[in-house]
Amino acid sequence: MFKLAKSFLYMTVCLLCFVATASQAREAISITDTTIVIKDNGIWHRVNNPPARYDNWTPSLVNTAQKKGAIIDKSGTYITKISLRSSQKQNKFVVLNSNYVDQGFAYWEPVGGSPQLIAEFSQTNDKDMPHLMHAQSFPLVLKDQEEGSLWVLISARKFATPVNLTFFSQPAFYQYLFAINSITLSCIAIMFTLAFIALLIAVKTKQVLSFWCAGYLGSHALSWVFTSGLANDLFSYASVNMTYGALYIFPIINAFAAFFTTRLFECKIQNPRLHRLLISMALVLAVATLMLPFVPFDIAYQFAHILAAIWSPLSIYIGIIMWSKKDFRAKYYLTGNVVYGLAVIYILAAHTGHFDGLLYPEMVVLVAIVIDCLCILLSLAEWLLIRQNTYKKVLYEARVDALTKVGNRFALSEKLNLLGKDYLVVYIDLDGIKSINDNMGHASGDQLLKEVSLLMKQRIRHLGEVFRHGGDEFVWVINKTSSSNTNLNTELTTIIGEIENSIQESWPTVGISYGIVNGQEGQNHNSVLEKADRLMYEHKVAKKSPIQTPRA
Numbered sequence: 295m296f297k298l299a300k301s302f303l304y305m306t307v308c309l310l311c312f313v314a315t316a317s318q319a320r321e322a323i324s325i326t327d328t329t330i331v332i333k334d335n336g337i338w339h340r341v342n343n344p345p346a347r348y349d350n351w352t353p354s355l356v357n358t359a360q361k362k363g364a365i366i367d368k369s370g371t372y373i374t375k376i377s378l379r380s381s382q383k384q385n386k387f388v389v390l391n392s393n394y395v396d397q398g399f400a401y402w403e404p405v406g407g408s409p410q411l412i413a414e415f416s417q418t419n420d421k422d423m424p425h426l427m428h429a430q431s432f433p434l435v436l437k438d439q440e441e442g443s444l445w446v447l448i449s450a451r452k453f454a455t456p457v458n459l460t461f462f463s464q465p466a467f468y469q470y471l472f473a474i475n476s477i478t479l480s481c482i483a484i485m486f487t488l489a490f491i492a493l494l495i496a497v498k499t500k501q502v503l504s505f506w507c508a509g510y511l512g513s514h515a516l517s518w519v520f521t522s523g524l525a526n527d528l529f530s531y532a533s534v535n536m537t538y539g540a541l542y543i544f545p546i547i548n549a550f551a552a553f554f555t556t557r558l559f560e561c562k563i564q565n566p567r568l569h570r571l572l573i574s575m576a577l578v579l580a581v582a583t584l585m586l587p588f589v590p591f592d593i594a595y596q597f598a599h600i601l602a603a604i605w606s607p608l609s610i611y612i613g614i615i616m617w618s619k620k621d622f623r624a625k626y627y628l629t630g631n632v633v634y635g636l637a638v639i640y641i642l643a644a645h646t647g648h649f650d651g652l653l654y655p656e657m658v659v660l661v662a663i664v665i666d667c668l669c670i671l672l673s674l675a676e677w678l679l680i681r682q683n684t685y686k687k688v689l690y691e692a693r694v695d696a697l698t699k700v701g702n703r704f705a706l707s708e709k710l711n712l713l714g715k716d717y718l719v720v721y722i723d724l725d726g727i728k729s730i731n732d733n734m735g736h737a738s739g740d741q742l743l744k745e746v747s748l749l750m751k752q753r754i755r756h757l758g759e760v761f762r763h764g765g766d767e768f769v770w771v772i773n774k775t776s777s778s779n780t781n782l783n784t785e786l787t788t789i790i791g792e793i794e795n796s797i798q799e800s801w802p803t804v805g806i807s808y809g810i811v812n813g814q815e816g817q818n819h820n821s822v823l824e825k826a827d828r829l830m831y832e833h834k835v836a837k838k839s840p841i842q843t844p845r846a
Contacts (some may be wrong), residue, residue: 322441323376325384325745327463334364334456341371341447346507364456369592371397371449375458379441385433387424387467389460390448393417393523393537395430397449402434404442414777417526417535425479426471426523428656434461451538455644477657478522481664485515488671498679503557507674510550519545520659542586544598545579547607551574554670555609557618558623558677568612594611606635623676630669637662687787695762697740698747706761708817709771717813718758720786721826722750723834725805727766744803749793757786769823781809807834 316689320618322328363371388400395416402750403409413432415423426432435446436511462470489512496504519525520539529536552572556562561569579601613628637659642656693705731739743766748770750760758772774782788808794806809829816822 311365312844315487322379325378325380325386325461327384329463332459332461334366334458336377337374337459338365338457339374339506340368341373349539365587366456369450369452369455371447372453372457373445373447374459376444376446376749377442378436378444380436381439383438384434384436385464386436387431387462387464388434388444388446389426389462389467389470390430390446390457391428391455391460392430392448392450392453392457393428394450394452394454394474394535395448396451396472396535397447398432399445399447400434400443401445401447403445404440405598406441407775409443409445417523417531417537417667418492420526421530424467427475427524429474431467431471451535452595454559473653474657478518478524478660482515482518482522482524483659485511485518485663485667487677488667491620491638492674495674495678501678501681503677504553504674506550506554506557507670510547510554510670513543513547513550513748514663514667517547518663521656522660534791534832538591541594541598542583545586545601548601549576549579549583551609552579555612555627556625556675556806556822559612560622602638604802606638610635622675623680624668626673626676630666633662633669634666638689695747698743698762700747700751700768701759701761703761703763706769706771708764709761710823711826713771713773713813713819715813716788717775718770718772718774718782719826720772720790720824721763721809721811721823721830722770722790723807723830724766725807725834725837726801726803728805730801742797742804745800746793746797749796753789753793755781769826786810805837807831807832807837 323332325371328341390398396418398413398415399411400413400415403411404410412434413423415430415432417430420430424433430448446459489508492508492511494502495501496508500659519528519542520536520543523537525536525539551714552575556569556572556576559565582597586597610628610630613624613631616624617628641655641659644653693701693708695702724742727739727742730742743762747760747762747768750770754770756758756773758770761769761771770786772782772786790806791809794804797804797806805832809826811822811826813819813822816825
């Protein structure tokens with residue numbers, strides 16, 4: 295009974311194929327060691343109302359009208375017949391450049407014989423077939439001087455590309471498989487790695503922009519896990535064709551891109567209208583991501599392509615606008631989107647079937663997306679660098695006196711809090727600066743302060759730091775361990791005298807009053823400063839007295 299059913303199936307397929315190609319006479323193609331490509335140009339015929347069981351087909355199911363053009367953007371079940379002859383024994387591999395294949399069958403019908411099922415292939419049923427990404431493949435063994443017909447039947451919810459048939463020799467096929475799979479896996483691995491780096495940056499910096507970047511990179515990588523067929527290879531037990539999953543991920547990729555773009559260029563402040571547009575777009579796409587699995591497939595398919603047609607030129611336009619404003623964050627952003635946009639144009643041109651010279655469109659897009667992801671991560675790094683420089687500038691300005699470029703009171707307090715007791719404080723006040731301000735102007739007084747602070751920094755660089763405490767008062771913080779001089783007070787007094795002499799060469803009326811206190815002489819840093827201030831004041835008074843008192 296089984297043999298009878300099997301024979302009936304073969305006879306049915308044979309009749310089906312004969313009717314399907316009755317109007318199309320084709321010469322047999324000579325199979326050699328070279329690679330042969332049969333273009334999708336009228337070779338496929340639609341099967342109307344295919345039954346649930348393929349052994350129940352009848353010739354009436356096939357549309358016998360001659361088909362013109364490729365089956366790109368079509369859906370359903372299609373069949374083709376390719377007449378072949380071989381002058382020697384051949385081990386060939388047939389590649390169908392379509393990754394959206396729900397069901398696929400290949401039959402070989404030798405001349406004068408019955409059709410034999412030689413391969414069953416699809417995204418969900420390719421356990422015995424070579425795992426070639428972005429396409430389907432099956433082996434074809436031809437005997438010496440054999441001639442016959444290859445029947446191929448495929449079914450998909452959407453054929454996104456023209457479905458060409460390529461006949462490879464066994465060595466050429468495995469080289470092709472290695473190249474395609476290696477490039478694909480490498481690109482996916484690179485995208486996941488970049489996403490992981492962005493995620494680590496997000497955790498480290500707590501910056502929302504890093505999270506949007508990680509989402510964009512990671513969702514791109516995940517979409518290619520589906521598009522390439524890798525998902526079904528990894529989860530071979532799945533009964534669902536996960537290749538279509540990329541269509542449902544695409545909106546969230548663009549949502550991440552919109553969030554990233556408005557944050558990268560600080561559109562909320564710099565360009566509120568663009569910010570509102572991008573945020574609205576991102577929210578709509580986020581909602582669409584949740585809704586697409588529940589809408590008809592054709593709607594999801596068209597939505598993804600319309601979205602690509604909108605976002606790619608929009609992102610390039612934003613990059614150009616930001617670059618024209620000398621926003622250097624745009625250099626990587628624009629580069630990545632231009633490369634990606636050109637790749638999209640390339641694959642669209644290749645899929646039309648009118649440009650035979652455009653090879654490997656999926657690989658071109660995949661490599662372009664890797665470049666785009668790298669550029670996006672670099673734009674994040676540029677943004678973080680700008681933020682870091684801004685932070686350093688603010689931090690510097692908060693701790694440095696704007697006039698004299700020495701530390702201010704805040705920096706002095708930080709410095710003292712880092713020290714224990716083993717330090718000296720020198721409290722300095724300039725004498726005579728008021729008369730300079732009154733007689734020569736405040737600009738002259740400011741110039742004096744800058745010259746004095748520069749002299750101080752130069753002379754005590756090997757001993758400690760200079761801080762401006764306010765007005766014409768300065769504080770030196772001297773680390774005792776920075777000097778081998780056992781009599782550090784004497785050394786500091788000498789330095790002060792030398793500075794005073796240098797100043798008086800240009801400013802004869804200016805002098806220096808000072809007080810030196812050891813850090814161990816006070817209960818805390820404030821008490822040390824207060825004592826040094828008091829000693830400085832005593833020194834100032836003593837200089838005005840006719841009788842000079844020795845310094846403590």
